[in-house]
Amino acid sequence: MSAMALRSLNLPGVGTKYEFETDKGDTVAIFFTKTGGIQMYTLQKGCKTPSAAEMSPVEARRLGNILTGAIIEADQESVEIAFSALADLRITIHTFFIPAAVVGKTIEELQIRAKTGATVIAVCRHDRNIINPPPTFVFEQGDAALVIGESDQIKTFEREIMVK
Amino acid sequence: MESFIIALFVCMVLALISKYLSIPAIPFYILAGVILGKAGLGIVHSDEVSHFFSEMGLIFLLFFMGLELKLERIIADPSKVLVSGVIGLTVDMGIGFVAAYLLGFSLMESFIIGAAFYITSTAIVITSLIENRKLMLRETETIIWLMVFEDIVLIVILALLSTGNQNLLLFFAKIALALGFMYAISYYGKEFLISILDRDDELPILFTFAAVLSTASFSLFLGIPETLMVIALGAALATTDPDAFEQHARPFKDVFLVLFFVFFGVTIDFSGNLDWGIIAIICMLAIVSKLVSGMLIGITIHDSAMSGLEIWTNTISRGEFSIALAVLYGSPLVGATIAAMVIVTSIVGSFAAKYSTWMRRGIVSHSRKKALVHRPHTGR
Numbered sequence: 001m002s003a004m005a006l007r008s009l010n011l012p013g014v015g016t017k018y019e020f021e022t023d024k025g026d027t028v029a030i031f032f033t034k035t036g037g038i039q040m041y042t043l044q045k046g047c048k049t050p051s052a053a054e055m056s057p058v059e060a061r062r063l064g065n066i067l068t069g070a071i072i073e074a075d076q077e078s079v080e081i082a083f084s085a086l087a088d089l090r091i092t093i094h095t096f097f098i099p100a101a102v103v104g105k106t107i108e109e110l111q112i113r114a115k116t117g118a119t120v121i122a123v124c125r126h127d128r129n130i131i132n133p134p135p136t137f138v139f140e141q142g143d144a145a146l147v148i149g150e151s152d153q154i155k156t157f158e159r160e161i162m163v164k
Numbered sequence: 165m166e167s168f169i170i171a172l173f174v175c176m177v178l179a180l181i182s183k184y185l186s187i188p189a190i191p192f193y194i195l196a197g198v199i200l201g202k203a204g205l206g207i208v209h210s211d212e213v214s215h216f217f218s219e220m221g222l223i224f225l226l227f228f229m230g231l232e233l234k235l236e237r238i239i240a241d242p243s244k245v246l247v248s249g250v251i252g253l254t255v256d257m258g259i260g261f262v263a264a265y266l267l268g269f270s271l272m273e274s275f276i277i278g279a280a281f282y283i284t285s286t287a288i289v290i291t292s293l294i295e296n297r298k299l300m301l302r303e304t305e306t307i308i309w310l311m312v313f314e315d316i317v318l319i320v321i322l323a324l325l326s327t328g329n330q331n332l333l334l335f336f337a338k339i340a341l342a343l344g345f346m347y348a349i350s351y352y353g354k355e356f357l358i359s360i361l362d363r364d365d366e367l368p369i370l371f372t373f374a375a376v377l378s379t380a381s382f383s384l385f386l387g388i389p390e391t392l393m394v395i396a397l398g399a400a401l402a403t404t405d406p407d408a409f410e411q412h413a414r415p416f417k418d419v420f421l422v423l424f425f426v427f428f429g430v431t432i433d434f435s436g437n438l439d440w441g442i443i444a445i446i447c448m449l450a451i452v453s454k455l456v457s458g459m460l461i462g463i464t465i466h467d468s469a470m471s472g473l474e475i476w477t478n479t480i481s482r483g484e485f486s487i488a489l490a491v492l493y494g495s496p497l498v499g500a501t502i503a504a505m506v507i508v509t510s511i512v513g514s515f516a517a518k519y520s521t522w523m524r525r526g527i528v529s530h531s532r533k534k535a536l537v538h539r540p541h542t543g544r
Contacts, residue, residue, distance in 0.1 A: 011299075012233075
């Protein structure tokens with residue numbers, strides 16, 4: 001497979017441009033402009049006018065998360081971090097809103113670690129964060145949990161624990 | 165001082181309107197100055213304070229230009245910059261200079277008008293390329309390099325105009341000395357400079373301001389043009405941490421430059437023996453000449469007249485550098501002419517840049533229709 005060439009170019013006064021052509025001949029170009037925005041252009045093969053989208057850095061990071069294949073659901077977000085030096089270790093951090101079935105139960109009762117392998121590392125309750133909740137921690141209505149684990153463990157967590 | 169506050173307040177309102185309509189603010193600032201000043205209501209007068217602030221605006225504009233000037237990259241691939249740059253220079257400066265001379269300006273005045281006529285507004289062009297989402301067009305890169313070439317020509321023009329009647333040898337010796345000093349500081353003091361810029365107290369901003377101001381006043385003391393020296397300072401400091409310097413100098417540039425535009429407008433006198441016919445011709449030519457140069461560049465670089473059209477629509481606007489030339493070297497008559505040219509071209513230019521895609525599409529579909537109509541005759 002021919003590695004696609006990623007060209008980067010510094011345009012005086014404008015910012016930095018990254019451009020690459022896909023195997024199918026479409027072109028994608030990203031510009032980090034000096035004004036702080038990020039513009040993404042896509043040009044379909046054989047087409048003359050590209051289409052463009054302008055994003056803020058936060059929006060661009062979201063798009064990045066989607067593109068790297070992390071699980072994204074409405075209002076619930078996840079970030080995947082790849083540590084390429086550690087045998088390509090990929091760790092996903094995901095936020096979940098606690099469903100009614102879980103309210104009133106402790107982490108121990110739910111057997112989260114044993115059933116899924118994932119770990120609840122923080123819970124957000126009324127805009128306050130509880131870091132590293134103990135096994136005796138009781139979930140309440142409106143809690144949002146931050147769960148860390150490998151992508152598969154997160155999927156298991158979603159299936160086993162987040163039952164509606 | 166009251167007049168100063170009126171000017172500032174009017175500018176804020178105008179800036180809001182121009183941002184809302186997403187058209188460049190520069191022509192509005194000048195117009196505001198014209199309306200408030202000598203030529204209009206006469207509420208705002210330029211005095212020593214406003215003069216000082218305008219000067220700061222000019223100096224910070226040029227300092228910024230120096231920061232953006234990355235000579236090593238141009239030297240690395242000069243052909244890119246040269247071909248289009250030389251076409252633009254000869255066509256636009258040629259037309260501007262000859263037209264001004266034929267219209268009755270003196271040789272010197274014609275040179276200033278020609279230069280102001282040639283130099284497009286980097287600020288307007290770059291902002292409109294970003295806002296109109298044209299960064300991916302292949303013409304964009306050509307336009308950006310065109311701007312870089314123009315910056316270099318501006319430096320040469322400033323150098324030429326500022327030599328005056330001095331002893332050339334001594335003049336260049338002084339410049340070389342100052343340049344050597346600035347580059348030596350940025351080279352040997354690089355780590356120290358970066359450590360200052362990294363602080364999060366008031367020191368980085370204070371340092372940037374002091375560096376620019378002391379360079380300007382020191383060059384006055386030495387008798388060398390402060391305009392050139394501030395650009396050189398920017399270029400020298402760009403070898404350390406240009407982004408940090410830009411960040412710290414930006415507030416000064418933003419505020420002072422607006423005042424520079426307004427008070428340029430204030431000093432304009434449209435009531436003198438102005439010939440509006442001449443001004444109209446210069447404005448028209450300023451738009452047409454960019455069409456000629458744009459077409460020539462499009463055809464030589466991209467092999468396409470359509471590219472030429474795109475380059476034209478994006479390079480019509482004249483702005484900050486034309487005004488800088490008018491302020492530094494223009495007579496009142498030249499100043500008024502350049503002011504009118506900047507106002508007209510920047511407004512026309514911003515609309516042309518916005519609707520160029522429509523125009524291109526229109527031309528393409530029109531020629532397609534024509535081709536369809538003609539096919540029966542040419543077909544068999």
